[in-house]
Amino acid sequence: MTVQHAAAPTGLAATERVELLRTMILIRAFEEAILRDYHADKKPAWDIGAGLIPGEMHLSAGQEPVAAGICAHLTAEDAVTATHRPHHLAIAHGMDLNRLAAEIYGRETGLGRGRGGHMHLFDPDTHFSCSGIIAEGYPPALGQAFAFQRRGTDRIAVAVTGEGAANQGAFHESLNLAALWKLPVVFVVEDNDWAISVPRASSTSVPSNADRAAGYGIPGARVEGNDVEAIHAAAGDAVARARAGEGPSLLEVHTLRLWGHFEGDAQGYRPELAEVPERDPIPAYEQALTAEGVLTAGRADQFRAEAGQRVGAALEFAKSSPTPSPEEALRYVFTEGAPR
């Protein structure tokens, strides 16, 4: 049942193609701004817990095509569950940039009032969630899909993991259960080649995780090339199937981790590191759309300016928001908001 999507399909309107680029530019602008603040205040002595943005930071640069291509099919009524590397999916799914930024900066105005941090984003408005634990975001996504199915809606859940997570039990239990109950889920594997420092060839018994779909009797597809239009097309099939009540699909996308696993990762394990910047999907797509005459001169710069403004405003909102009061550290364990 595995299908290879090698070439970019046609059928997308020019406006849709330009919109995909625009989404990717916004995501990149956001992460570049986070990157600057993250590192700037950790100099001269690098301390992971210090600065405006404390803690680990997993940026998704290079993986924007996955988010843009898939989320273009979704509305805020659909659920998206991401991994510890969640920003691209959060933004493409329409999360409020201010509240996202504020959570990353650990502010009271953040999605989780500073309790979650960048790996633990929960947004009731866009049914977005993520998990810092490999593959363990899949099972709750089943439950969201279950609720959508039970209520007779055509809403769906999209559950995303990395290729390293596809060797976890939660991944396999979830595929089996969703297939068995025909839950409206699109399972997505972002294969960026590296489970931190371990390459896919050292972790995974099959060449493509899409092959594993056959073990659960569901369609599996692998998209090569980190091509946003190919991803859009493959995701379209899976989303349509889920919305029609025909059950889950598994979509693996061969994508690119442009930067380290986390900020501060020197990536000494990565032999192809020197060539990585050349594989950046955003300039490539911009050039392709320009060459085809779809993107008029100056449009991309306009998108960058517009993204810069939106991101600047979001970061300003975050940085000018209050930090949570230490007296309130015990709140929100239970719904009363009172300490135990």
Added chain:
Amino acid sequence: MSITAENPAAAGAPAPSSVPVEPEAGTRRLNTAKALQEAIASQMEANPEVFVMGEDVGVYGGIFSSTTGLLDKFGPQRVIDTPISETAFIGLGIGAAVEGMRPIVELMFVDFFGVCMDQIYNHMAKIHFESGGNVKVPMVLMTATGGGYSDGAQHSQSLWGTFAHLPGMKVVVPSTPYDAKGLMTAAILSDDPVVYMFHKGVMGLPWMAKNKRSIGAVPEQDYVVPIGKAKVAREGTDVSIVTLSLSVHHSLDVAEKLAGEGISVEVLDLRSVVPLDREAIAATAAKTGRVIVVDEDYQSFGLSGEIAATLAENPSSRGAAFSRVCVPDVPIPYARDLEYAVLPTPARIEAAVRAAVAG
């Protein structure tokens, strides 16, 4: 996702304030399993968002009869047998709860938590906090605990201390049919994740040795036993036994026996481990001056140590004599003689009471 301000899914359920809290027990007698089933059935009738899910909860009716009869009443759309995939189906419950449904998910034996603990403590327990209170997880995780029938080290543990140690879940442990119904009703109505731990030995099952207290009076109407409130199961003046679950029955048996010798034992049934009714613990300690904790969970780093700390931290109970009857830090053995050597049996409890009043 359900948000904190409003939860339309809960609208069908009776508001706790409209429910008579702790009515008279009446005369109708049920075993604990039936009382539990009745609470679930009543809440399922009241609210279509309540459903039950787990291994063998359907036709079989739950390995320990927690769901007997529910399939006939509500059908397979609401009483759902799952594959043996605890991670997947417990996680499914979490996601459904996040979207405003009210799942009751059974983990057949608490001993199986190892195969699905990430979903329980990293997801079910933490999402509300991580979301800054914006997302609720109104879910009940129901599970069987306890030993006493030679089921060995992987099917006989109590482990409530393990769950209580990890913040974000309420942990309730009924001992009587009355409390089993009222606490399950409270758990289903709660907007927090609740771990509902029933001891196999209190269920009143026909295929296990039964304590007479596993069958008792249960009102037909709905009622709530508040989560976090202990109950003085027997008043006394010489020594306090602070305990829960099957050990409550044993302690009451011992107290009845020793009353004939003029030893007056107070028995405090904790009913909830999280929140823990620390005031009630301190009050009974202040009253008798002697506390024995009887706990079928492991002795070290668990509930009994937490109660000792509670006594030490509260000025009114500080200085109370303290001892404990717990499972020593050893896996539960299989052979009957070995198993009963480590369980908190009536004989061990009696010896502890005699030692306490002699000291």
